[in-house]
Structure formats: C-alpha cells, structure tokens
Amino acid sequence: LAARNGSVDALGQLFAQCIADLEQIARQQLSRKLKAKCDPADLVQETALEAHRDFAHFHGNTVRDFSAWLRQILLNNAANVNRSFAQTNKRNVSREMSLEQHLQRVRRIRDHAPTPTMLVLLAEERQRFEKACWQLPADMQVALHLRSHRDASFAEIGDQLNRSAEAARKVWTRAIQRLKEVVGAQDEPS
Amino acid sequence: MNLPDSPYDQDLTDLLVAYDAELANGRILGGRYLHARLRGAPPELRRRFERARACLLMIERVWPRSGLLAVWRAGEASRCFASPTAAALAPLPRWGRGSSA
Numbered sequence: 001l002a003a004r005n006g007s008v009d010a011l012g013q014l015f016a017q018c019i020a021d022l023e024q025i026a027r028q029q030l031s032r033k034l035k036a037k038c039d040p041a042d043l044v045q046e047t048a049l050e051a052h053r054d055f056a057h058f059h060g061n062t063v064r065d066f067s068a069w070l071r072q073i074l075l076n077n078a079a080n081v082n083r084s085f086a087q088t089n090k091r092n093v094s095r096e097m098s099l100e101q102h103l104q105r106v107r108r109i110r111d112h113a114p115t116p117t118m119l120v121l122l123a124e125e126r127q128r129f130e131k132a133c134w135q136l137p138a139d140m141q142v143a144l145h146l147r148s149h150r151d152a153s154f155a156e157i158g159d160q161l162n163r164s165a166e167a168a169r170k171v172w173t174r175a176i177q178r179l180k181e182v183v184g185a186q187d188e189p190s
Numbered sequence: 191m192n193l194p195d196s197p198y199d200q201d202l203t204d205l206l207v208a209y210d211a212e213l214a215n216g217r218i219l220g221g222r223y224l225h226a227r228l229r230g231a232p233p234e235l236r237r238r239f240e241r242a243r244a245c246l247l248m249i250e251r252v253w254p255r256s257g258l259l260a261v262w263r264a265g266e267a268s269r270c271f272a273s274p275t276a277a278a279l280a281p282l283p284r285w286g287r288g289s290s291a
Contacts, residue, residue, distance in 0.1 A: 173203040
C-alpha cells in the first residue's frame with residue numbers, strides 16, 4: 001500500500017474505495033430513533049478521522065485488510081453512539097430550554113420549514129460535497145472535518161495533524177480552495 | 191497537485207479564518223463586512239476570497255454549526271444576514287505580506 005509509505009493521496013483514495021460500504025454499515029448500525037439525531041454520514045466521517053489518526057496501528061497489507069479495519073472502527077463507533085444515546089435519552093434538565101426559547105424555536109421552524117424539494121436539493125448538494133471531500137488529501141479532510149464538525153481550533157487541528165497551528169490554518173485554507181475546484185469540476189458538463 | 195504560492199496566501203488565510211469564525215457564531219456577513227474587509231485588496235485576492243467564501247458558505251449549508259445557520263440552510267439566507275460588528279469591520283494590515291511556506 002502506497003498509503004503505508006506516507007502518501008496522503010493514496011490514503012484518501014483508499015477511503016474513497018471503502019466509503020459506500022461504510023455508509024451502508026452506518027445506516028444499518030444506527031437505530032431508527034437515533035438516525036434522526038445522528039447522520040450516518042457523520043459516523044463515517046468520524047471513522048475516517050480515527051483511521052487517519054491511528055493509521056500507524058494498521059498492520060494489514062491489502063485494500064481488503066484496510067476495509068475490514070475501517071469496518072471494525074465504524075462498528076465500535078456505532079456501538080458507542082447507540083450506548084451513549086441509550087444513557088442520555090433520559091430527561092436531561094440541563095438541556096431544557098425556557099418557554100420563550102422554545103416558542104422562538106417553534107416560530108422559527110414554522111416560518112422557515114423547508115419544503116420537500118429543498119430537502120431533496122440539500123441532500124443532493126451534501127452528497128456532491130461529501131463526494132468531493134473524499135477526493136481531497138487526508139490531511140485536508142481531517143482539517144475540514146474537525147473545523148466543521150468539532151468546531152476545533154487550529155491548534156487542535158494542528159495537534160491531530162502533527163503540525164503547528166499556523167500550518168493547520170494553511171492546510172484548511174488550501175482544503176477550502178481545493179474543494180471549490182473539485183466541486184466546480186463535478187458541476188462541469190462531461 | 192499543489193496550489194502555487196502567492197504573495198496573498200497569508201492574506202487569504204486571514205480573511206477566510208475571520209469569515210469562518212463569524213459563520214461559526216451564526217453570523218452570515220455580506221456587503222458592508224466584505225467592503226470593509228476587502229478595502230484596497232488586489233483583484234487577485236478578491237477573486238480568490240470570493241471563490242473560497244462561496245465554498246465556506248456551501249460547507250456551512252451542508253454541515254451547519256449553529257441554529258441560525260440551520261435555518262439559513264433551509265433556504266432563507268436573505269432573512270438571516272447579520273449586521274457586522276465594529277470588530278468585524280476593523281481595518282486589516284497591508285496586503286501581500288509575502289508568500290506562504
């Protein structure tokens with residue numbers, strides 16, 4: 001595997017080969033109630049992030065080995081999410097909102113509820129976007145994921161990438177630019 | 191395929207990080223903010239920033255971080271545009287402080 005020799009592009013391509021399989025498993029593993037709270041795609045992203053972080057611990061030699069390793073990480077993550085949901089599903093006072101907050105939220109949802117067409121368009125856009133993400137080098141994927149899903153600081157992103165905060169800012173900026181190019185290329189008529 | 195270094199790479203990073211911080215706080219800033227932030231910016235930097243900003247907005251739409259943006263995600267962007275704070279309109283240092291490493 002070229003990825004074993006430190007090629008981030010090769011690692012990205014490996015992820016791309018496994019993503020459909022992972023998404024299917026993620027959908028199967030999340031309970032129906034939980035799917036409304038946790039997007040299977042997020043679980044896949046989480047898995048990719050962990051796999052990137054722990055890639056040094058992967059000892060296989062083939063794509064099949066890699067796929068099996070990813071699957072195991074995903075299953076562990078899914079089990080954690082299901083367990084966590086079961087534990088916190090009880091009444092949680094700290095998360096309750098005031099009546100006025102609740103009413104504001106209801107009004108906002110009522111006034112701006114998306115139409116089914118909008119939801120379909122958003123789902124398509126998200127699918128196209130995530131497909132483009134998988135074509136980025138692994139370090140860029142990690143930077144984007146941490147920034148958007150974890151609201152991570154650049155120092156934290158740098159820690160994950162073994163780089164300085166300043167270098168992490170640059171990786172993230174380049175990821176944004178590269179992503180725009182990839183999405184643009186996808187949109188061009190073939 | 192690496193993007194070529196440009197004297198404005200650092201400026202672009204600063205602009206994007208600042209804009210992303212506003213987005214993370216649920217503030218989608220438009221005209222006044224951009225006018226203030228990009229005052230005197232060279233055309234190349236403006237063009238690169240606008241392209242990257244479009245990408246940031248797309249990311250926020252598909253992976254929203256705040257409740258306000260979740261509303262905007264539903265297609266109501268025009269109602270959610272925020273007014274920039276004084277801090278957001280603060281002048282930036284001179285452009286083109288050297289290419290990035």
